[in-house]
Amino acid sequence: MTLTRNIKAILWDMDGTLAESEALHLHTLVRALAYHGIEAGDELHPLIFGKTGQQVHTLCCERFGLSTDFGAWSAFRARCYLEAAPSIRPRAGALDVYHAAKSAGIAQAIVSNSSRMLLEANLAALGLQEPQLVTVSANDVRAGKPDPEPYQRAAWLLRVNPEETIAIEDSPTGALAAIAAGMRLLAWPQDEAGAALFHPAAQIVRSAQELAAALDLPLFTTS
Template identity: 65%
Template sequence: MTRAIKAVLWDMDGTLADSEALHLDTLVAVLKQHGLEADDDLHASIFGKTGREVHRYCSTRFGIDFDYGQWSMTRARHYVSAAANMQPRPGALSVYHAVRAAGIRQAIVSNSSRMLLEAGLRALDLQDPQLVSISANDVRAGKPDPEPYERAAWLLRVTPDEAVVVEDSPTGARAAIAAGMRVLAWPEHASAAASFPDSSEVVFSEHELAAALGVQLDS
């Protein structure tokens, strides 16, 4: 028997926020400082990874031992300076506010650093003293490890089977499944649906997402 939904755990980048291009721009900027150009497939290679994982990947790919402190600071400054212009993913905030109106608890669970996550929350006007949010700074291991979602559920005082996760990346979906949670996969492009784990429930619009969560969107 399926338990009632007591909490919805949202991924941030690409799910609530249309921010993947901004993350890529920060990477392009730091690579340019080293006289390097990003390849066309770079975004697909880093999609869903933590900042440290992207750093390790680029160090290996380009054969340069980038200083992580300088690398991350350059990316963060670029991101924060541009974040004010960030837009929500179309339809995402309508579902977020419908979940809130239904009295269901929510949390935001991101692989980004606290600094970047807070910049995104400000841009989307989601700052709330009561909001539970998990960043890369709050856990020992990021997605696809289950720890970020497990921590969010613990803070919300819900069990895994009482929580539903909304994700746009297979990496995040694997983390939620490993945490024992139901996953609603909402890929940016329908062609990406096949890359999600089989147990994910794929939705293709905010209307399908709202229906899966059992909430009503304002007409």
């Protein structure tokens, strides 16, 4: 089923949707905790999935008794992230869909819960840095996802109404933000278990081909 009737823009999440960067975010968190003498691992991923850096810091303070301030904490994590960011790869097929939408003349924006610095690193790694590209980071809003503000801001910058957009998300947190903003939503979970976590308003797609079909874009074979 396509969702493109009366659609003027596609709003993409970055981490996990366009970029395979979730593992790097987890790695920087584990390194930061280890620096403060706290041992942790993959068990943290479900707890931080889709959250802003500030939200993750708050979680660590509550869970581990972390006392370092957010500024120093985020600076350490950012340095770790930037060291490895050039190796980030796109999610399989995601850029094919992105470029197909661009060729079709559909306006697009990227809406991320990451800081501006990390978002720009991801854009560079994926080759998506363009002067006219509309992007929204955690630094550009008062409240990150699941608050609707990031998606509302992207729609405002694109000069479209929320109901004229489709958001694409891999996390339930981001999905809630898009739905609260009044947008249609395509949920592209990383696995079948994740599909069950989305709001009933989400249309689930399970591959780049299904995503392209839902957007009424030409089908293709991913490289």
